[in-house]
Amino acid sequence: xxxxxxxxxxxxxxxxxxxxxxxxxxxxxxxxxxxxxxxxxxxxxxxxxxxxxxxxxxxxxxxxxxxxxxxxxxxxxxxxxxxxx
Amino acid sequence: xxxxxxxxxxxxxxxxxxxxxxxxxxxxxxxxxxxxxxxxxxxxxxxxxxxxxxxxxxxxxxxxxxxxxxxxxxxxxxxxxxxxxxxxxxxxxxxxxxxxxxxxxxxxxxxxxxxxxxxxxxxxxxxxxxxxxxxxxxxxxxxxxxxxxxxxxxxxxxxxxxxxxxxxxxxxxxxxxxxxxxxxxxxxxxxxxxxxxxxxxxxxxxxxxxxxxxxxxxxxxxxxxxxxxxxxxxxxxxxxxxxxxxxxxxxxxxxxxxxxxxxxxxxxxxxxxxxxxxxxxxxxxxxxxxxxxxxxxxxxxxxxxxxxxxxxxxxxxxxxxxxxxxxxxxxxxxxxxxxxxxxxxxxxxxxxxxxxxxxxxxxxxxxxxxxxxxxxxxxxxxxxxxxxxxxxxxxxxxxxxxxxxx
Numbered sequence: 001x002x003x004x005x006x007x008x009x010x011x012x013x014x015x016x017x018x019x020x021x022x023x024x025x026x027x028x029x030x031x032x033x034x035x036x037x038x039x040x041x042x043x044x045x046x047x048x049x050x051x052x053x054x055x056x057x058x059x060x061x062x063x064x065x066x067x068x069x070x071x072x073x074x075x076x077x078x079x080x081x082x083x084x085x
Numbered sequence: 086x087x088x089x090x091x092x093x094x095x096x097x098x099x100x101x102x103x104x105x106x107x108x109x110x111x112x113x114x115x116x117x118x119x120x121x122x123x124x125x126x127x128x129x130x131x132x133x134x135x136x137x138x139x140x141x142x143x144x145x146x147x148x149x150x151x152x153x154x155x156x157x158x159x160x161x162x163x164x165x166x167x168x169x170x171x172x173x174x175x176x177x178x179x180x181x182x183x184x185x186x187x188x189x190x191x192x193x194x195x196x197x198x199x200x201x202x203x204x205x206x207x208x209x210x211x212x213x214x215x216x217x218x219x220x221x222x223x224x225x226x227x228x229x230x231x232x233x234x235x236x237x238x239x240x241x242x243x244x245x246x247x248x249x250x251x252x253x254x255x256x257x258x259x260x261x262x263x264x265x266x267x268x269x270x271x272x273x274x275x276x277x278x279x280x281x282x283x284x285x286x287x288x289x290x291x292x293x294x295x296x297x298x299x300x301x302x303x304x305x306x307x308x309x310x311x312x313x314x315x316x317x318x319x320x321x322x323x324x325x326x327x328x329x330x331x332x333x334x335x336x337x338x339x340x341x342x343x344x345x346x347x348x349x350x351x352x353x354x355x356x357x358x359x360x361x362x363x364x365x366x367x368x369x370x371x372x373x374x375x376x377x378x379x380x381x382x383x384x385x386x387x388x389x390x391x392x393x394x395x396x397x398x399x400x401x402x403x404x405x406x407x408x409x410x411x412x413x414x415x416x417x418x419x420x421x422x423x424x425x426x427x428x429x430x431x432x433x434x435x436x437x438x439x440x441x442x443x444x445x446x447x448x449x450x451x452x453x454x455x456x457x458x459x460x461x462x463x464x465x466x467x468x469x470x471x472x473x474x475x476x477x478x479x480x481x482x483x484x485x486x487x488x489x490x491x
Contacts, residue, residue, distance in 0.1 A: 019148050036149075043216040050212050058212055 001053075006076050010069070013048045017041075027070030035069070045072075055079050089262045090491065091340040092269075092331050093172025093324030094431045095164035099136035099317045099418050103167055107428070108435050111443045114464070116417045118300040118315050127280050132292035134303050135278050136317030136419025150234045153220035155194030158230035160320035160424075161275035165231055168271065171337075172324040176236065178334050185239035185270040186232040187258045188322070189250030190423040195279035197221035227275045228254075231322075240267050245423075247478035248386070249347065250274045251321060252426030256345030256486055258325045268330050273427035275320035282422070283316045289355060291390045292316070304420075305447035306387035306413035307394050307455040314388040317419030321427025338491040340434050343471070344373025350481030357393045357477055362400035365483035366473065370404075373487040377405045380487065381469020382442050384433040386477045387413035388420045395454035397475065402457035410469075412461040416446025426476035430488065433472050437490045442467050 001009075014020045020035050031037045037045065046058050049072075057063055057079060066072055096103065099117030100110035110117075121135040143151060143159045154162065168174075176184070192198075197218050204213050220226060225243030232241055240261055244253040251274020258272035276282075286292035293313040296303035305311045331338055346369040350361035370377065383401060387394045394413075401411055414429045421428055436443050442465040451460055476484045 019144075038149075040216050041152075047213060047215050056212065 001080055003073070003077055006080065007073050009052050010072055010076060013045065013052060017044060017048050025069060027068065027073065029069045030067055031069060031072070049076065053080060055083055086263050087265050088328035089259045089325055089342045090328045090331050090338045091323055091342070091434070092326045092336040092338060093168035093174065094339065095167030095171065096319065096321045096428050096431050097138050097160040097164050098319040098421065098428050099138050102139060102141060102163070104431055104435060107432060111417060111432060111436070114446065116301065116304070116446055117317065118303050118419055120297060120300055123280050124283055127284065130280065130284055130287055131294040132283050132287045132313065133297040134293060134300055134315045135283065136315055136421070137278055138319040146234065150230070152217050154230045155197045155221040155226065155277060157190055157194060157275040157277035157318070157320065158227050160318070161188060161227050161231050161273070161322060162234045164273065164320040164322040165235060165271050168322045168324045169235065172326070173336060174324060179268050182238050183268040184237050185241060185258065185261065185267045186228055186235070186237045187242045187244060187254040187270055187272040188228040188231050188274060189244035189246065189254050190227045190275050191245070191247045191250060193224055193226045194221040194277060195281050196277060199279065199281065231271060235271060237271065240270065246482045247480065248420070248422045248425060249476040249478035249482045249484040250423035252430070252474060252476035252484040252486055253347050255323055255325070255427060255430065256347055256484060259342045259345050262325055262327050269324060269326040271322055271324055273320065273322035274423040276318045276422040276424045278316060278318040286314060286316065293389065302447050304389050304416045306385070306389045306415050306445050307398060307451055307460060308448050309450040309452040311389040311391065311394065311452065313390055314415065315419040317421040319421050319424050319428060321424050321431050323427060323431065339438065340488050340490045342486060342488050343375060344369045344487045346372055347482065347484040350483060352481055354481065355479050357396035358481065359396045359399040359403065361481065362397055362477065362483050363403045365485050366400065366404045369473065369485040369487055375471065375487055377409070379471050380405065380409050380473050381467060382433065382437065382472040383409055383411045384429050384472060384474045385411050385413040386475040388415050393477065395452070398455040398458050405458070407457055407459045409459060410442050410461045410465060410467070411458050412443060412445040414443055416448065426474060426484065430474040430486065433474060434488060434490060437467065437469055437472060440466055440468065
């Protein structure tokens with residue numbers, strides 16, 4: 001999966017699950033302050049990502065440091081590459 | 086004791102997305118029973134009919150509130166908003182912690198429970214279950230979502246006694262305001278349709294199975310040709326308020342609740358019992374300090390089951406003889422289960438305020454076991470001001486309430 005495909009898939013999750021308009025889905029957007037997610041949303045974000053990418057990230061400590069949408073893209077890219085390796 | 090009045094009403098029903106749409110449909114004698122492909126697709130299910138409500142405008146509810154709502158909680162929120170607007174509810178007009186929330190449903194969201202197990206059973210993977218599905222599958226999902234949506238901080242209770250859930254919520258709210266512990270309470274019931282709900286009634290031989298090709302005539306309470314109920318969905322929410330409080334803020338009063346009772350029959354897990362129903366109605370009359378002659382209309386529970394309708398008719402005959410007009414609105418609405426009490430109470434109240442009694446749809450030949458009471462088979466003009474609403478539930482649960490229009 002390319003970086004572009006990861007971005008499209010993640011953005012789809014934010015549009016479908018959290019009803020965020022596409023134009024607000026920019027890498028610098030803080031998922032809490034700018035996009036309005038809270039702790040419960042992050043639980044469902046993890047579930048949605050696990051379903052979309054076939055990965056297990058619920059216990060991954062790196063999830064806790066995610067702040068921006070760009071952090072999500074980067075994290076998934078790393079995870080996806082780790083899985084592939 | 087305080088007096089308790091109704092200052093707001095809201096409903097989402099199989100006949101419309103508001104009280105006025107529902108009343109208009111009743112005025113036009115329309116019904117909401119449809120053949121349902123979802124049911125036809127189920128093996129072993131013989132009843133293919135339902136009375137669905139339309140889910141619309143749900144995105145007007147903020148996502149932060151809506152995310153934990155299933156269909157039934159959305160219906161309840163929409164009905165509560167209508168009741169709130171009619172009541173002119175403004176939190177600052179009430180004391181802190183004195184506006185409560187009491188609501189119920191037969192079960193938590195059957196749709197969400199289905200989705201959870203559809204995901205979990207083949208995978209055994211909890212990592213695929215969403216947090217929000219949990220909040221939709223808790224027993225108090227309707228009441229808690231309502232309280233969150235409206236920001237209510239008063240008394241909270243979830244009444245989950247199947248088809249009596251909604252009327253128990255209203256009755257309990259009435260008792261709390263009457264005792265002076267709350268100034269107002271949003272109360273009522275909600276329900277959502279799913280094949281498992283109809284499946285339960287079909288399994289228990291209580292669902293209509295002979296009218297799959299004739300939905301217009303399927304739901305026929307008290308009628309000789311009835312063969313069971315048709316499941317519906319929706320929500321009915323009332324805003325009950327202490328009378329002096331309502332008067333002080335200049336609210337419009339639509340009706341007053343005079344008495345309530347609910348009891349467990351203790352005789353059979355599924356069959357209605359005429360003595361227990363009669364006892365419940367007698368007790369509510371005593372609580373309301375009314376005599377049978379004070380009641381000008383009875384909005385029956387009658388769901389069109391073979392056993393239940395006969396027992397209710399016999400109980401009404403025992404208490405009221407054949408003097409009081411009786412009808413069941415389930416011929417129009419189907420059986421909206423936990424929402425049926427509030428929805429039918431609202432429809433009855435609005436009808437009486439328009440000097441109308443809405444009839445039992447499809448009642449063309451009263452069954453022998455349902456005779457001895459005064460059935461209403463066509464819209465009647467009335468001067469009645471006081472009515473009784475009945476709701477009964479599996480488990481031998483009975484609930485009755487007396488209301489007077491204002």
